[in-house]
Amino acid sequence: MVSHSDRPSNGALATVSRRVIEGALTAWAAVSLTFFALRLIAGDPVASLLSQGLASPDQVEGLRRSLGLDAPLIVQYLKFLGGIFRGDLGTSLYTGRPVSTVITEQLPATAQLALTGLGFALLIGLTLGVISAWKENTSLGQLAASTAGLATALPIAFTGILGLIMYRQLSGLMPILGYGTLRRLILPASLLGFASAGAIARVVQAGLKETMKGPYILAARARGIGYGFRLLWHALRPALPPVVSLMALEAAFLFAGTVVTETVFSRPGLGRLLVTSILQGDYPIAQGLVALAAIFYTTSHMLADILAFTIDPRLRRVT
Amino acid sequence: MKHRLAPLLIILSLIFISSATACSIGSKKPSTLIYGLTLAPSGIDPHLNASSELGIPLASVYDTLIFRDPKTGEFVPGLSESWSISPEGLVYTFYLRHDVTFHDGTPFNAQAVEANLDYVMNPDHHSQKARFMLGSFQDVEIIDDYTVALHLSEPFAPLLDSLSDVYLGMASPTALETWGPTEYQFHQVGTGPYRFDEYIPNDKITLSHNPDYAWAPSIYENSKAQIETIVFQFYQDPATRAIALESGEVDIIGEVPTHDASRFDVSTEFNLYPIPIPGQPMQFFFNTRRAPTDDVRVRLALMYAVNRPQAVKTIFDVFSPVAQSPFLASFFDLEPQEPFPPYDPDTASALLDEAGWKITGDDNLRSSNGVPLELLIVAPPWGSNPEMAQLIQADWEAIGARVTLEIAPGFGPLKEAQTKGDYHAIGINFFGTDPDILRSFYTSTGLYNWSGFEDPEIDQLLTQAAQIPIDLEARLQLYEQFSSRVRDEGLVLPIRNYVNLVAVNNQVEGLHFTAQGWYPILIDLQMAP
Numbered sequence: 023m024v025s026h027s028d029r030p031s032n033g034a035l036a037t038v039s040r041r042v043i044e045g046a047l048t049a050w051a052a053v054s055l056t057f058f059a060l061r062l063i064a065g066d067p068v069a070s071l072l073s074q075g076l077a078s079p080d081q082v083e084g085l086r087r088s089l090g091l092d093a094p095l096i097v098q099y100l101k102f103l104g105g106i107f108r109g110d111l112g113t114s115l116y117t118g119r120p121v122s123t124v125i126t127e128q129l130p131a132t133a134q135l136a137l138t139g140l141g142f143a144l145l146i147g148l149t150l151g152v153i154s155a156w157k158e159n160t161s162l163g164q165l166a167a168s169t170a171g172l173a174t175a176l177p178i179a180f181t182g183i184l185g186l187i188m189y190r191q192l193s194g195l196m197p198i199l200g201y202g203t204l205r206r207l208i209l210p211a212s213l214l215g216f217a218s219a220g221a222i223a224r225v226v227q228a229g230l231k232e233t234m235k236g237p238y239i240l241a242a243r244a245r246g247i248g249y250g251f252r253l254l255w256h257a258l259r260p261a262l263p264p265v266v267s268l269m270a271l272e273a274a275f276l277f278a279g280t281v282v283t284e285t286v287f288s289r290p291g292l293g294r295l296l297v298t299s300i301l302q303g304d305y306p307i308a309q310g311l312v313a314l315a316a317i318f319y320t321t322s323h324m325l326a327d328i329l330a331f332t333i334d335p336r337l338r339r340v341t
Numbered sequence: 342m343k344h345r346l347a348p349l350l351i352i353l354s355l356i357f358i359s360s361a362t363a364c365s366i367g368s369k370k371p372s373t374l375i376y377g378l379t380l381a382p383s384g385i386d387p388h389l390n391a392s393s394e395l396g397i398p399l400a401s402v403y404d405t406l407i408f409r410d411p412k413t414g415e416f417v418p419g420l421s422e423s424w425s426i427s428p429e430g431l432v433y434t435f436y437l438r439h440d441v442t443f444h445d446g447t448p449f450n451a452q453a454v455e456a457n458l459d460y461v462m463n464p465d466h467h468s469q470k471a472r473f474m475l476g477s478f479q480d481v482e483i484i485d486d487y488t489v490a491l492h493l494s495e496p497f498a499p500l501l502d503s504l505s506d507v508y509l510g511m512a513s514p515t516a517l518e519t520w521g522p523t524e525y526q527f528h529q530v531g532t533g534p535y536r537f538d539e540y541i542p543n544d545k546i547t548l549s550h551n552p553d554y555a556w557a558p559s560i561y562e563n564s565k566a567q568i569e570t571i572v573f574q575f576y577q578d579p580a581t582r583a584i585a586l587e588s589g590e591v592d593i594i595g596e597v598p599t600h601d602a603s604r605f606d607v608s609t610e611f612n613l614y615p616i617p618i619p620g621q622p623m624q625f626f627f628n629t630r631r632a633p634t635d636d637v638r639v640r641l642a643l644m645y646a647v648n649r650p651q652a653v654k655t656i657f658d659v660f661s662p663v664a665q666s667p668f669l670a671s672f673f674d675l676e677p678q679e680p681f682p683p684y685d686p687d688t689a690s691a692l693l694d695e696a697g698w699k700i701t702g703d704d705n706l707r708s709s710n711g712v713p714l715e716l717l718i719v720a721p722p723w724g725s726n727p728e729m730a731q732l733i734q735a736d737w738e739a740i741g742a743r744v745t746l747e748i749a750p751g752f753g754p755l756k757e758a759q760t761k762g763d764y765h766a767i768g769i770n771f772f773g774t775d776p777d778i779l780r781s782f783y784t785s786t787g788l789y790n791w792s793g794f795e796d797p798e799i800d801q802l803l804t805q806a807a808q809i810p811i812d813l814e815a816r817l818q819l820y821e822q823f824s825s826r827v828r829d830e831g832l833v834l835p836i837r838n839y840v841n842l843v844a845v846n847n848q849v850e851g852l853h854f855t856a857q858g859w860y861p862i863l864i865d866l867q868m869a870p
Contacts, residue, residue: 065753073752076473116383118523290543303753
């Protein structure tokens, strides 16, 4: 009865399990690369730890031994990998606190920023994309399209400072730096979202232009359904799967974006933690963060694929 | 009708954005002060961590056994009413106050002093600074409940200075015991004018006034804190510091960039405090182990070639003095007898000619026996070092050298570049109130002997100076001899004395700083009515 190509589960399952293996390999590669790259770039962590110039060379060696940093690199690496499998990310060189605790402390601030940023990215991206497709040949459409272009081109370090200055002028000296209230979240989140919105807008616009040519749109038109509704209901839905896939990429982009955003807006969070730990040579924290980021990145990609299957049945056949 | 949906969506989203941004204006209680810090430290337990930043809040949470007068450099009583030093400088006896209690109710006594020193010295705690500040300290002897003696293995002149710094502030033994080295930083308990309320990493530190404080040292003007709550927030990005102050986000902020500082300096709404930080100036060491800087004539020539006053003016405007000594505190200036070489490109050229580095072709490049004059500068990334290194690069190129500049992105990479050893000049400087830090930089076996110069005379001068605990004048003389030797051998190019530019809104009154320069005396702050 049921034709082979109509059975989604096999293909989907195969894709998912392949993705899981790929994801695990990617995560391992990222973690190993970080382990060795950090040691090349950031230099001797003991030197950074004792950078106040008062210790004697003997004391430096003593500290190195007691932190286990005198062991051969390959031993340190295997120990680190073993730790990850046991769910143990080690302890900070500076405070002796478990890396997992340090990361958990900073996670909510980044999650709040990134998720709100993602919301803004969708809101702004969809709006710009729809306008630029809908009003394609008017100045409004052009404006939307060029705003989307700007969003992609401008780095957050720039829009962040610009946003701060403009906001200060417009709002009459209201505090917006730091962390805590909703008011302090909106500006950084919207700028972070704006930076990701450009790509979404372009995908939406391109998708809409494509789907508007579909026969079902003509059919809808024939049924007397208005242009706006056709665009937003009949054409937008099939144009969405690429947006969902893109969101997974954007999730990674947003995490990278928080590094700058958190610094500019003086917010706590993982991005800032990463920068500080790299600069100070607090390897365990930097490694832990990258390991988590790699896992997060691959998981979000997998989820995006599965979501895309759900939204667009056609994809299930193409495995 | 249906095509109205899209505009509706847009309007709704605009309303959402504007309403969200326009909500409640923050109301700040009048007795709360917000203090802007810069880099968020990795850990803030002063006994274990080393950041200068942590002392800004914590110098008011802790009292020290003794304090140092910022103007005279004299030591004055703190938690210790008086003290004595044995003639050979091996035993320091402290007579403690009887009336002091920690914020958690634990009484302060000789046992508390012992617990603190044990905590700092415990090798498992990995103290990054405090432990080394104790130098040759060996053990504590409790003579009675309020008398304690510190025994040293050899004389160590900086000990009193160390004991007056926040890194050796007295913490409640109960809290140290309860929380241990990893969690104590979140639950700090001292005896100072402010209590430690809360620390959220990368976000803020909150202090509240200690109403029971009744043992203020003479360097404090007030006997009790005036402002109830002080919140410290981190502004890592220099570009946002001025914005934070001007938008009312903070009342005080340190390390303001020079171009913003000039604006605050002339403003009527804000005041600017340029605060000198004792210690080494911004400086570049010459590598004496590598040609051509192994030749003293080349080193001196390179010093004559740099227009230091102009470079300092370019980068730091009027706020920083040009450095004239390898170490400076208001009460400890180590100026050499003959000043460091002034800007004089002709003398520079003459010295290079004499050393055999001559301009032969028409490309204005010096060479000696066919080897071109090539130099590598390694600069740290912080405190305008990269900009300064660029100006030095230009000045050296002007006298016929080919100069490469390498910016190390952090301390680790800087150390790495130093270990590699192919630099000719490298930037590094530390802060501190006692010139004994110079031992690390200039003695043959010093950890930071980055000029690689090994000189028995310098070794002897610095070792001897570290062992004169009482006679300040005798110490100073040794250091002046040392300075002259450093200058004559051209070991270091001093650039500018460090100045912390602190900007304050003009409602804040009474701002002054401890001898260490970085730490504000919070007990004396008040808000204008």
